[in-house]
Amino acid sequence: MQALQPLRDYLQQTRLLASISSTLYFDQNTVMPAASAPWRGEQLALLAAQLHQRQTSDEYGDLLAAAEAEAAQSNAALPQRNLELLRLELDRRRCLDPDLVRALTRAQSHGNAVWQEARRTDSYATFAPALQQLISLRLEQAGQLRQAEPAGRSPWEILAQPFEPDVSKTRLEQLFAPLKQHLPPLLNQVMATQHSAAAAPDISPALQDQLCADLLQSWGYDRQRCHVSRSAHPFSCTLGPHDFRITTRVVDGQPFSCFLAAAHEWGHSLYEQGLPRDQPQAFPWPLGDATSMGVHESQSLFWECRVARSQVFAERWHPKFCQALKQDPWGSANQFWRALNPMRPGFIRVEADELSYCLHIVLRYELELDLLEGGLPVEELPQQWNQRFEQLLGLTPCSDRVGCLQDIHWAEAMFGYFPSYALGHLISAQLSEAMVADLGPLEAPIAADDPGPLRDWLAAHVWHLGRSVNAEQLVEQVSGVPLSAEPFLKYLREKVERLLAPQRSAVS
């Protein structure tokens, strides 16, 4: 395969540039002083222009075509799939009018700024024109991208592809319908038998850091390859083949926020660390990337919800928290577990529990579909938001700040992203069932603080696949059946039953 090497070298340089940009992003969100934002913007714009040039150049097109011609003779599967992924991305990029790309970049930056101000002042009206412009530009983009897409994809579907390859509205409706049907009654059941919530104990930032460090240590954190920083919003990112960063934050009045964020982001990072690109030779190829945002989220949710919010985990960690605090504010491991699993619907998506979270997503998905394809005027968004929020979650947002202005996604024109969060819950549940079928109940390794078997199973069945399959193919390959909402609903029903059961002092 003579033509692969120059293509690989070219991709390597592209990947280096992209990882430089990611490093600046990480720095910006962890330590950069605020006044440096304009300069950082110029640095990122310079790198973005270089990246765009590299990713659309004739030189690159020629290298890819030569590799494709050579691969056509050999029929080796690995380069074929890599070349398919590269071709799809190149064709998509080449469809786009550079003027539109620039206009969209400016509009996203403008949208973000206007949204910040609108949220601060709770003034949706000032944000509406920017949102309308973002919708128009993205629809124009979808129109240009159409030539690179299979026939029949709708504008929303086209825009969602980068987040969730091969996603369709029909499939999402199938998957989300049971959620809309079964989650609200489950939520009502919980609220009707609400157990009184104890006041959250205060855990100092230093202790929260220590507990996070203990958690990550027991979950295989390797300081030679990983680093934890602080940022305003927790995230995980990969800055090189051996450079994995996560961030956490301490939230006043939410003593588990930092700890659960560490578990969540570490789940993202473990997936990244397990992708088939740990050799520098493999790093530039797309096959080694994450296959979808939904699968990514399934991994973070596995470690956060299946492990860190589980009852056996609470039993194991209750003494550690008490030791750190030099007291037991919960009174029992069972109450500690309940504190890790509050089930109360609220206005804010990022603070939502496992039960209501997907309803927040269904709301956003249906609204952005109506905005992009259903003729919903942007002016009516707040009213529609509040009305549907009440239907789904039984509450009426008291302001747009905690309503349709709460998320950054639309302000940056990221239409098509939200469903991946809900897919993550469904995928995580179905993969967990498959894991239990292989390994037996997960209680034993969790109780022993030994995540080795879980990690090994995920590495062998999920992580090593990279982009060789899409999210749905992955789930079917691993579990033997197509993705559905059933495992997730079953998991929630069981969890709710246990949470609502009369408190026991020990758990069998």
Add this chain to the structure above:
Amino acid sequence: MQALQPLRDYLQQTRLLASISSTLYFDQNTVMPAASAPWRGEQLALLAAQLHQRQTSDEYGDLLAAAEAEAAQSNAALPQRNLELLRLELDRRRCLDPDLVRALTRAQSHGNAVWQEARRTDSYATFAPALQQLISLRLEQAGQLRQAEPAGRSPWEILAQPFEPDVSKTRLEQLFAPLKQHLPPLLNQVMATQHSAAAAPDISPALQDQLCADLLQSWGYDRQRCHVSRSAHPFSCTLGPHDFRITTRVVDGQPFSCFLAAAHEWGHSLYEQGLPRDQPQAFPWPLGDATSMGVHESQSLFWECRVARSQVFAERWHPKFCQALKQDPWGSANQFWRALNPMRPGFIRVEADELSYCLHIVLRYELELDLLEGGLPVEELPQQWNQRFEQLLGLTPCSDRVGCLQDIHWAEAMFGYFPSYALGHLISAQLSEAMVADLGPLEAPIAADDPGPLRDWLAAHVWHLGRSVNAEQLVEQVSGVPLSAEPFLKYLREKVERLLAPQRSAVS
């Protein structure tokens, strides 16, 4: 000036690239996991290649020539000096054979690796061949650079120019001779009347951080434009027109190390913050850069030695340290001041006191001169080091690890850098005398924790000059007389006298 704008735009892009590289350097030395070093090396090499291309391209040469032609008509001083500096740098770069540049980069990277290992195993013999190669390559580089230099500069002088513009061996001999003559007897005097050093109290890392934060706060730290991180070796760097970073470290058994490093690095940063480039329009031009490493060091030493190690500062801060520690391990402000000023010769330059520090530098300067120009074989370096160390400092290093292998500079072929550290002490002393002549004794503002007058004076007399003058011109312009060692020696004599005086409980 029509031709200036395109040149400025070009320089702006170059500066953006350079600052991206600096940001990666900062990340590497503060949070990057160790295993990512090879990838970071590739990222930096990519940026270095882009920078080199930009800085030697025909496009750049044409832009500069056009600006020069235009400026020749106008006689405006500001663009003239900027263009002179740019021309000098371009001519120097164009003298260099790209093959030599690459060979030197590789040899520096190799030299660093071999040096790390040689220092670890205390095995100078394994480092000697790499050092010989670095010397040969740098001499070859000096030979190529000769065409861009004024006639008569020696190879060492040519290599020292980037650190200390216009430096000469003759001048250094004039400046260093009094140090060689007067510092050893002063050192002997201190050692003969050595006061017993109290055991260093333990200050927790968290308390050290808090004391550093208090110090920087009182010295005008602005978190909108500055950030403090941890690194293995303290440093200061500028990552954009409004992005100033410093780093500190906590050293076991050295309770003031972190605090004094913060003072020192903040001194570097204040100079950077005060340079005439705070407007984005000015940032790309060389005139807004620091004029020399010696002047840079004079600024860090001013805040570390003149302020933070002064007797009035100790009186002001002794209660703060006692309050933080909830006890007084020193017993009095006077003893606290003495603890801030240990005067004991040792093997290690970076741990040296004000009295012996310059002797460490003279030793290195004379040795690198002999290595590059005097025919000293690299094999004889350890013996020469130890012999001269004894002559200058009265001690014989017990191993090469604490002898000629201690510094990274030669391992990275940074010949010509060391003298700037000593020049920093001389310049700082002479500028301080000028400041006192203008403002009166510095005790009042230091005692009041009000660095405003000192900062304003330095801003007006030193910082705003940028590269409009070189180090010697700056000193003469500010103090009215040429740079000499006399103010520094006078300062030390007075300090030693006070340190050796019978202890008083209060200071007038």
